Amino acid sequence: MAGKIVLIDGHSILNRAFYGLPDLTNAEGLHTNAVYGFLNIMFKILEEEKPEYLTVAFDVHAPTFRHNMYAEYKGTRKPMADELRQQVPIIKEVLHAMGIKTIEKAGLEADDLLGTISRRCEQEGMEVSVISGDRDLLQLATEHVKIRIPKTKQGKTEVEDYYAKDVKERYQVTPKEFIDLKALMGDTSDNIPGVPSIGEKTATKIITEYHSIENAYEHVEEVKPPRASKALKEHWDLAVMSKTLATIHVDADFAYSLEEARLGNIYTEEAYAYFQRLQFKNLLNRFDVTAPSNAVEDGFTEIRERKEADRIFAKAGKALAVGVCVFKNTKNVLPLFAGQAGPGGIGICFGRENVFCIYAENDITMDYLVERVKEVSESVQVFSMFDIKAAMSYLEIGGREHSFDALVAAYLLNPLKNDYTYEDVAREQLDLILEDKAEDYVKVCYEAYTAWASIEPLTAKLKEEQMWQLFTEIEMPLVFTLYDMEQNGVKVEAEALRSYGAQLGVKIVELEKEIYDTAGEEFNINSPKQLGVILFEKMGLKGGRKTKTGYSTAADVLEKLAPDYPIITKILEYRQLTKLKSTYADGLAAYINEDGRIHGRFNQTITATGRISSTEPNLQNIPIRMELGRLIRKVFVPEEGYVFVDADYSQIELRVLAHCSEDAQLIQAYKEAQDIHRLTASQVFHTPFEEVTDLQRRNAKAVNFGIVYGISSYGLSEDLSIDIKEAKQYIEQYFKTYPGIKSFLDDTVKHAKEMGYVVTLFGRRRPVPELKSSNFMQRSFGERVAMNAPIQGTAADIMKIAMCAVNNRLKENHMKSRLVLQVHDELLVETYHTEVEEVKQILKEEMEQAASLEVPLVVDMHTGENWYEAK
DNA sequence: AGGTTCACG
DNA sequence: ACGTACGTGAACCTA
Incomplete structure (x- = not known):
């Protein structure tokens, strides 16, 4: 057979x-x-x-x-x-x-x-x-x-x-002899002791010559080298046992x-x-099965005539819920515009049997589709799409109050995923799988169908997990606020940016020369590998921390290693300058639009904690800590006739912590508007409040930060360059000072271990699967995450509420001023010169009233002719 | 593609 | 003993 x-x-x-x-x-x-x-x-x-x-x-x-x-x-x-x-x-x-x-x-x-x-x-x-x-x-x-x-x-x-x-080629022995080889050399990883002092080389030599341990034992006096001969004699029992252990039975008795x-x-x-x-x-x-349950595709229809489209929109307008998507004309539909990626039509669904792909062709124009979709969005009770913010570049949405973004819903249900496609939602919520090879119109219908059909399961799950209010009152309004912010963009002075970059370029070249001189050769300073060779091999510095690929050359390591080596100083300065030039000067310049503004993207479904993220470019990490970098902010300017008003929350995360922990002393301190870091220092270091030194205050501030991050004595000790022991004492003292915080953090971790997730004040969830790990490091990470996420997440919730409120007030009042940036605890409003006082009022009110906590929320505000001045 | 570094909150 | 602070994104190098 x-x-x-x-x-x-x-x-x-x-x-x-x-x-x-x-x-x-x-x-x-x-x-x-x-x-x-x-x-x-x-x-x-x-x-x-x-x-x-x-x-x-x-x-x-x-x-x-x-x-x-x-x-x-x-x-x-x-x-x-x-x-x-x-x-x-x-x-x-x-x-x-x-x-x-x-x-x-x-x-x-x-x-x-x-x-x-x-x-x-x-x-x-x-x-x-x-x-x-x-x-x-x-x-x-x-x-x-x-x-x-x-x-x-x-x-x-x-x-x-x-x-x-x-086997013979690789090990010079036959498979059968391989057993004997193992018996001699042993296998530490496999419970086979082998014969002491005989390793792979000797074993191979012996077995190729004698072919088995038994034969070798018979000629044991001739076995070379003498060391092996002696070992084989002395440990013959081990060799025999090892052979038994190593032998796989080929004649076992079992039914098969x-x-x-x-x-x-x-x-x-x-x-x-x-x-x-x-x-x-x-x-x-x-899997071949298109859909194990049914064939939804039977209800999919292509539409190319106005008359039919009219009929469909009339019906859709009366539906309870519709799902919609837009598609581009890139590859197929309109060859004339191929490559331009304009809208090619829409998909719309308002029932299993009513799923349509409507092409913008013949007597159907995109303008027509936009108008009809807008009407439908106003008349139905639920208007669902994937990624409404992205779709708004092509479509207008009237009924914002009853819009449903399935992308955002899926994110709330599991914020840990890397991406959320409609295919994912179809699979997870509807048990549907789309075949890769499906025709384009099928995919369009499928997306619209999924938007429609997933409303119910997503809603049910959001309600079940008590995130429905979070979804409808915070996340859905935010979709439109973020869209507005993206559309607004922020003005950047291209010429000033260019000259800033050019200045950096000059300094970079100078530094480069000096570094090469000191090193005695030219190399790529940006290559950690090459830099490592220069520093640790050629110059003989002793390496500190190591990475997966070699010695770390990170700034903190180099600083600790050789604070006063001139080459180190120069390398660090070089890094700083090249970073500024490539990421910020040159990087930002590439994003300036014809309107002189940068329209970055604000992403709502990225972070695990509920924060917003910023990409293309990232406008949430513009330099500020170092003066040289901070200067970049001068190129961010308001339009003629406008100024910037910048508002940022004061210590929002610590205030959230005070509220959540109900720690009496911390709450009282915030109510009395005390200097929290100084107070902490005074308590932790047993120093009268007035006598706290700058260093003590700085250290106490680091402890406060550490608490928010999910404190560990190691982390704190690294940050403050102190003993782990000392850091431990700081933390102990801290928890004695604020016992409410200690019990809050303990309770939070306990809850997370029981439930598998943590929750913010507004119900946002973050799963913490790491807590189940048997790996110490992973589990510890899970604990820190459990402590941090509710705090960071609640702060994010509050800011989201505030920014929507601010944006809405600006629009309701028909003001010219507009929200242009959000940087986690900060909002930047490009403010028309006559509206400054009103904008300030709005910002202060809406940000401070966004949540009502046991402690006041405090907002600091500044105005300026550019972002540098306004901070 | 993944690692390293560094910019921000 | 384990090897870290929490959350991001971009540029660059190396494979």
Whole structure:
């Protein structure tokens, strides 16, 4: 019976996958990286081999894995990582769901199962491939049994293949002799002691000469070198035991039905459900099933005539809810405009049977579509889209109050994801999968359908998780405020920016020369690698902290290392200048629009905590701490006839902490408008308030920051350059001073460990899966995240409320002034000269009243002719 | 593509 | 013993 079978060493491959991939978790907090990696390796093998049969073998008792085995031998066995152990039953269930045969037998190791099955199959005349991460299995290799060892190299899986001849080539011994080789040299990672003082080289020499340990023992007096001869005599028992340990049984006695191992369709509905639950997005594409439940595509229709479109919009206007999307004309529809990426039409859905792709062609113009969509958005009860802010570049939306952005909803439900596509939402909320090869109109209809159909499940989930108010009252209004801000943009003086950059350029060239002179050669200063060679090898500085790739050359390291080496000072200055030039001077210049303004993007669905992020360019990290960098802010200017009014919250995060912790002393201090850092210093350092030194205050400030970040004594000690012990004492004193904060932070972490997430004052959730990790570092990270997220997130909530309120007041009052930037705790308003007082009033009122806390929210304001002056 | 560095809150 | 402060984005280098 000819044919081909693939045998997989289950635990070994799972183990490989586990250590080869970063930690992944699904929404339930299950760890999935090993399962994911296993499946990837398996699919790759199956595609290459296309076998008729497949079996995965496991040990009955989850073994300690290779890296632990030495420890086990030494009697200090560590348990298998919990995250890995949890995944063993999962992979078995997944395999069963795919109809794949698994085998495990009490009293037999997986190795023996693999060995025996491969021998039996070979005898039937089959070709066998054994997949394992374990080189011990090489002893099974023959002319027809191939051992395949997957290696994960830089994210890619490569497989080393060994037939008998390949083993011989690589190790100079036959597969059978490989056992004897192992018996002599041992395998620290595999519980095989071997013979002391015999390593790989000696063992290879002995086995190539004598072919077995028994034969070598018979000629033990002739064995060279003498050291090995002596060792073999003395430790013959060890050698024998090692050989027993290393030998894989190929004649074990157990029942195995090849027919059960026959591969059928592994892409079953059951498997599909599993993959979905585990969130293996990439792997889902392998399934052919368009939609396990139904065929929504039957309701999809293409529209190219005005008459039909009229009819559809009339019906849509009466619907309770509609889903809409816009599409561009890039590739297909209108060849005339190909490449210009203007709008090509819309998708609209108001029921399963009413899903349309309407093209802007023939007698349908885009203006017509924009007008109809605007009307529909006003008349329906729920108007849903993905990424409304992006769509607003093409469409007008009338009914802002009842708009529903499914992108934003999906983000709130899980803010940890990297991206949120409508395909994701369709899959997660509707159990729908779109085929990659679907026609364009199908994709358009599908997006509109998903926008419509996901309203209900998303709403239900938001309500269930008590985020509905957050969604409707904070996030949805914010969509439009952010859109306004993007449209407004901020004016930047291109010429001033250019000359600033040119000045930097001159200084950079000078510095470059000086650095080359000092170093005695030219090199790329921006290359940490080359710089490391110069500093640590050529100049003999002793390296401090190390990174994955070598010595760290980060500024704080270099400063501590050699504060008064002139070359270090120059390098740091060079870094500073090149950063300013490339990222800010040249970088920003590239974004100035024809209208003289930069229209950056403000992203609502990026951060884990609820903050907004800023890209293309990032306008939230314009320099301010160093004077030279701060000067850049002079190029950010209001238009003629306007000034800037800048308003920022004073210590908003600490105030939020005071409120949330209900710490009596901190609340009182804020009510009395005391200097918090000075007060903290006075308490922590037992110094009368009036006598607190600048240094003490500075240190106390660092402690306050640390608390917000989820304090650790190590972090604080690094920041303040003090002993960890000393930092510990600071923290202890701090918690004695503010006991409410201590108990609040403890409670927060406790809640997070129980529930798996933390919550802001306004109900925003952040899952913290790291808390379940068995890895100390990861778990500690989870604890800090749990402490920080409610504080940072609440502050973000408050700012979002404030900025919408400010924006709305400016618009309601028909003012010329406009909101142009948000920088987490700061708003910048380009203010018409006659409106300055009113704008200040609005900013102060709306920001300070955005939330009513146990402590006052305080806003500082400045005006100026540019951003530099206004801060 | 991933790592390092550094700009901001 | 483990090796860090929380949250971002951009430029540059290295592979």
